[in-house]
Amino acid sequence: MSLRVKEVRHSYGIREVLRGVTFDVPDGALVGVVGENGAGKTTLLRILSGDLTPTGGVVDRTGRLGYCPQQVVLNEAFTVAQHLRFFQVAYRLGDLRYAEELMEVLNFAQYRHDRVGTLSGGTRQKLNLTLALMHDPDLLLLDEPYQGFDWDTYLRFWDLARLLRARGRSVLVISHLAHDKDRLDTLHQLTAGVLDPDPALTEGHR
Numbered sequence: 422m423s424l425r426v427k428e429v430r431h432s433y434g435i436r437e438v439l440r441g442v443t444f445d446v447p448d449g450a451l452v453g454v455v456g457e458n459g460a461g462k463t464t465l466l467r468i469l470s471g472d473l474t475p476t477g478g479v480v481d482r483t484g485r486l487g488y489c490p491q492q493v494v495l496n497e498a499f500t501v502a503q504h505l506r507f508f509q510v511a512y513r514l515g516d517l518r519y520a521e522e523l524m525e526v527l528n529f530a531q532y533r534h535d536r537v538g539t540l541s542g543g544t545r546q547k548l549n550l551t552l553a554l555m556h557d558p559d560l561l562l563l564d565e566p567y568q569g570f571d572w573d574t575y576l577r578f579w580d581l582a583r584l585l586r587a588r589g590r591s592v593l594v595i596s597h598l599a600h601d602k603d604r605l606d607t608l609h610q611l612t613a614g615v616l617d618p619d620p621a622l623t624e625g626h627r
């Protein structure tokens with residue numbers, strides 16, 4: 422099991438956003454969480470990544486984590502290659518072969534020597550995803566990962582997600598739209614601070 426979440430609660434002041442969220446992400450699974458704007462999806466993801474301590478409940482993670490937040494956290498003055506090098510050191514990777522492969526799959530290797538400040542929003546997002554994936558995490562947490570992707574990249578993203586799943590890696594995607602339901606193994610709905618697998622959304626997939 423990549424992730425176990427039990428009775429997670431979170432409040433901002435007196436405002437209770439999560440009211441007891443419980444779910445699992447098995448090894449080799451593509452899992453989605455959908456919810457309206459303000460439902461608490463980003464709060465949940467920040468808790469799962471360890472970025473935010475919940476008011477209550479338990480999060481159990483095993484293995485390496487990859488986290489791709491909604492806001493791109495990059496220095497605009499650095500090139501794509503400089504970002505890869507920086508993360509290579511942070512992750513203690515011997516080489517950048519897998520990162521190069523990811524850049525080819527996501528179709529942005531041609532921007533290697535460009536400064537991030539000059540890249541389009543979609544290309545920045547591809548770099549962000551590559552930085553979250555280049556150490557081959559067991560569990561990848563993604564917040565609205567393909568905003569700004571064109572259709573071809575969107576399909577490439579899902580090809581990549583299926584390859585990861587075939588290798589036993591897990592991906593948790595949060596989104597305000599349920600349009601990817603056919604591509605996921607399980608889709609949870611976050612409503613009123615609790616999570617429900619919607620049988621109508623998950624039936625017969627994989």
Ligand SMILES: Nc1ncnc2c1ncn2[C@@H]1O[C@H](COP(=O)(O)OP(=O)(O)OP(=O)(O)O)[C@@H](O)[C@H]1O
Binds near residue numbers: 462
């Ligand atoms: N740091 C914070 N302090 C106070 N309230 C916050 C904070 N972060 C989020 N909230 C509130 O908690 C609620 C849930 O926010 P969150 O960003 O988790 O929702 P979301 O489902 O990700 O929304 P969206 O789809 O719009 O990104 C919102 O009402 C938001 O205003």
